[in-house]
Amino acid sequence: MIDPDNTTVKVGxxxxxxxxxxxxxxxxxxKVADNRNIYLSLGYLSALESALNDKMQFRYAISYSDTGEPVLIAVYQLVVFVDKRRQYSGVLCNLSYHIHKKIADVFTINVLVCGNVFCDGENGFLSRVITDDEAMDEVAAITESLKKEPSIKGKSSITLFKEFWPDSTSYSDRLKNLQYRDFMVDVNMVLNYHESWCTLDDYLASMKTKFRTRAKSVFSKSKVLSIKDFTVEDIEQNSERIELLFGNVLEKSDFSFGQLNARAFVNFKRNLKDDFSFRGAWLNDELVGFSTALFNGTVIEANFVGLDYEFNKEYSVYQRFLYDYVEQGLNRKMKELHLGRTAELVKSQIGALPTNMKLYAKHRKSVSNLLLRPIIQSISPSEFELRIPFKENFK
Known part of the structure; x- marks a missing residue:
């Protein structure tokens, strides 16, 4: 989170x-961002804001040292949590009067998030020339200040910090001293690129026969697909179909924190250029799927897919995209592929391993904060059978 050349100063x-x-x-x-995280780049943030400022609120904070040097940046989103299966609505009803909607099988509540609800990982803040502990304390202080803003205080009941890698919990756990409750959701599936992999064939050759055969089956089923990079104009011209395919996938989720649209993908491509990948799968003249990814330093981050489920199974569209992510990372000489949550079994079959990430939540009222406990305790990573596709002597 901090830069490596840390010469500690005091936060002003x-x-x-x-x-x-x-x-x-x-x-x-x-000066603080220093090209260390694309999600905190002005190009990314302006693309997201331009696409969604009519759907959600954003806040951007900069903190300065006692000598006027910028030492920390942070981003916030005021979003609507949608519990489509009403897993937690009974308890949430007791937590807040600020309920956006509670009808049929949909329950929603407003949440102030330090971080980014459209990606996984530590994308809420960065700092320089201060310690990690000082940075965490400063972000917590900014958050308390924000919660007093009339435009936020009247809308947000729960504050959420998302989300921290295991190596970061030594300082993120400081939030527990401020009555935040920590919890984990589904794991982030991460593939580490081996130094011997130069091509996709190298990667496949390192697999056990069973998994290499499975991969070849995916390629065989999907050989009729034409997978192409999309330009800004391609995304614009196919925006209606893109939103339909994306909606198909979102419909299967139990909950959400907001929904991107084709305009966001257009903005990402325009602002981030080759650091944003949008790939479409064509079956004859029909777009049957798409995938997006961001190249974030030495990491390729698989973000979103859209699918036509009528064709997905027959042509292995989704699994083809997973191998395509692997190949994109190889071509760009990445060190890691972050595949995010969901479909853990399938992702483990291509070599990704689970990594737990920690989140922190707090209700704005102390009594109601106590009622968060049953929700937090009921949330845990999904169980799945981990597959190890690589040969036993491959390290």
Whole structure:
């Protein structure tokens, strides 16, 4: 989170919090960001805000040292948590009067998030020349200040920090001293690229026969598909179909924190160029699936897929995209592929391993915060059978 050349200074009392990317002091922001996380780049943030500012609120914060140097940046999203299966609605009803909707099989509640609900990982803040502990304390202080804003106080009941890798919990656990409750959801599936892999054939050759045969089956079933990179114009021209395919996948989820649209994908491609991958799978003249990914330093982050389930099984569209992610990372000489949550079994079959990530939640009222306990205790990573596809002597 902090930069490696850490020469500790003191965090001052000066902060700047704005609602729009255009109002961010760019030089100060970039001095802290230093191209270390694409999700905290102004190009990414402006693309997201432009697409969704009519659906959700954003806040951007910069903290300064006692000598006026920018030392920390943080991003917040005020979003609507949608529990489509009403797994937690009974308890949530007791937590807040700020319920957005509770009808049929849909329950929603407003949440203030430090981080990014559209990706996994530590994408809420970055710091420089201060310690990790100081950075965590400062972000917590910014959050408390934000929660007092009239436009947020009247809408948000729960505050969420998402989400931290195991190596970061030594400082993120400081939030528990402020009555935040920690919990884990489904694991992030991560594939580490082996130094001997130069091509997809190298990768496949390292697999046990069973899994290599399975991969070849996927390629055989999907050989009729034409997978192509999309330009800005391609995304625009196929936006209606893209949103339909994306909606098919989202419909299967139990809950969500908001929904991207084709306009966001257009903006990402326009602003991030080759660091944003949008790939479409064509069957004859019909778009039957798409995948997106971000190249974030030495990591390729698989973000979203859209599928036509009428064709998915017969042509192994989804699994073909997984191998395509592997190949994209090889071509760009990445070190890791982050495949995110869900479909853990299938992702383990291509070599990804599970990594637990920790989140922290807190209700704005102390009594109601106690009622979070049954929700938190009921949330845990899904169980699945881990597959190890690589040969026993492959390390």
């Amino acid at each position: 009392t000066d902060r700047k919090i704005v609602e729009f990317v255009k109002d961010i002091p760019q030089d100060d922001w970039n």
